[in-house]
Amino acid sequence: MDRSNFIREIESGLNSKFGRGIENATPVQLHDSIAGAVMRDISGRWNKSVEKHLSGRRACYLSMEFLMGRAVYNNLLCLGIKDEVDGLLKEHGRSLSELEEIEDAALGNGGLGRLAACFLDSAAAHDIPLDGYGIRYKYGIFRQAIENGFQREYADDWQKYGDPWSKRRDSDAVEVVYADETVRAVPYDMPIIGYGTENVGNLRLWQAEAVNEFDFAKFDCGSYAEAVAAKTSAENISMVLYPNDNCEEGKILRLKQEYFFSAASLADIVKKHIERSGTLDNFADKVTIQLNDTHPVIAIPELMRLLCDVYGMDFERAFEITRKTFNYTNHTIMQEALEKWSAALMERLLPRVYAYVLMINERFIKEMYALGKDREFIRRLAPVSDSTVKMADMAVYMSSYTNGVAKIHTDILKADTLKDWYGLYPERFQNKTNGITQRRWLALCNEELSALITRLLGNDGWIKDLDRLAQLKKYADDEDVLREFMAVKETKKRQLADFIRVHDGAEIDPGTVFDIQIKRLHEYKRQLLNALSILYIYYGIKDGSIKDFTPTTYIFGAKSAPGYRRAKAVIKLIGEIGKLVNSDPETKGLIKVVFVQNYNVSYAEKLVAAADISEQISTAGTEASGTGNMKLMLNGAVTLGTLDGANVEIAEEAGEENEYIFGARVDELKKIMPEYDPRKLVFSDEKINRALDKLIDGSLDDGGVPSGQEGSFKELYKALTDGASWHVPDHYYVIGDLNSYVEAKLKANADYRDGLAFAKKCWLNMCSAGKFSSDRTVKDYAENIWKL
């Protein structure tokens, strides 16, 4: 649209809806009108793209989570009018920056959901027909407050100011049938605006509603609660996102959610297909479905049920089509995250779907017998065994391709987690190293660095072709460029410091090293290792054994699952270490520790642009890929990390000499762990002992409100030294890696002193980030899995 027209559109929207002008509208009204103008502007292209996707071959991305983040800035950026709109608003004394905090669709927990959002963005930008399907939760991931050092969770009603970025499509509503309940699934569509293209992708999120709002018969006989019971029960299905990352709970509501969006999406996909093709015979030629982890795997028996029960296809033909249609991405090798359902529960909730699960299982057993496999082998792999439905096994068996999300992760799947499956079907396994969209994670979040890059390259082609950053490597020894680069980083650090002052009430110094760890809180991600290293260094500075320390601010951002006691203890611990360290006059100006509240996509945008050091310190073999590591690299931070997940490829791309790699590797851990006794290290190393001692010597306070969590530091200590009933001592090798971690951390700290030399490393990281564009990832899926 013409730019000045756009402002007129905003004005007329404001006027007709609120009777206000740009000058006197509230930020919410302004936001609503901008969104309205965008939605009107793209509606024609959007409809055309939807039709185009439907009439050709397309890929559908089924995901329980889509962590979209704020839409307004991204949409204006993708339309190429962000700066103009901001400029025009400024002429009226207003600014786009007023729209912060109004919307932020956080319908995901972490990496898996954010990856889905990056994929949609990349596919839209590159005209790849990919559409998303998920759940329109009323409450997304909780809002986190840190009170008295403890995490507290608050419901996040992301639609409290409305949802101008969605269109409700009543005409596409479908019914989802459970054993004793039928609910309506109503789709809300969000446009995914492709950067610099006519293509607009579609994200369809299903909302659960009652088929009958109100039961008059029950009301008549005075059962008022019962009269609305069906409504409540239906709406509960899409009420809230499960806030667990990497831990499966086996709750019935969760299975209801999984079936809800899987069944609704399939009903929709099949219906649209038949409308255009008139037959299901070519279904798998027109549709390919990517299952984002095991959460939507129930879609597999559901498609079998649809094809056979509803459309009368015979089992073998349906089997063939179903297997051809689906692909499965695995995002974790953590045993506790691999979904398993009680067969009895599934049968009770979804008897007919379960019947197909059993038929698939029989088909598998028969096939294995024909191959001469023994009973134990079959029991291990069968989709159903020991009264349990194993979703990952069903997924591999019933799909064309299975992929991991980083090279090392895919290797572990082949060698360990899915070893037997790999032996059976080696041709089904692929690697697709994750990526991030440079539109949000550079163009949007770091305008200053973007401007520098664009100027040096002579154009902004990198926004759609990130490999072009490699051309900038030639400036790695150019002092003027490096100084400008350093000035940009300083600006971003100042902006972050200002934000943290307002948002978290903490004062930090942009002149210090910003050492940042941002990700979900989990034992395997080892925030505890970072915390212990800070104690180690703090005492080292005090006793003089660590000299010439470059002043550093350690910044943490992380949400813990509400019921994850150890993770919550670590949050409290970091807060207590902060109290100790930040108030000590002896180390004042040298070390500062800050735990920011409510880390989310929008906060991440500010943090990644300001980091000097990117903490990626998971135990080798545990982090499937990580994507935060890529965001920080792209914004010119060095990685302080283990050879885990995508860190391996990051070091490969940027050169290991430009990262700080430490710790035991996967193959080493395999040998170490069976014999490992952390106590031996604790007893033999005074400095480790001193840091660890703080957990039990009573000088850090883990009491206070909320009660019931007292003694949690001692429990952490015990987990590290003695283990627990369910795991060996220090199962994530925190103590084992501590020395090599501190060494690498101090090396980075010392290197930072030579500003230009350090900036060169940062620069080369940025220049080498091309591979980690989700544009590359999505194109690889499109070519080698979706065959679009």
Ligand code: 26W
């Ligand atoms: C059933 C509970 C549950 C919930 C979420 C189990 C597992 C998950 C996800 C698989 C966890 C997740 O987000 N995994 C992350 O996926 C990212 C995208 O591929 C990777 O970059 C991260 O390494 C991985 O932890």
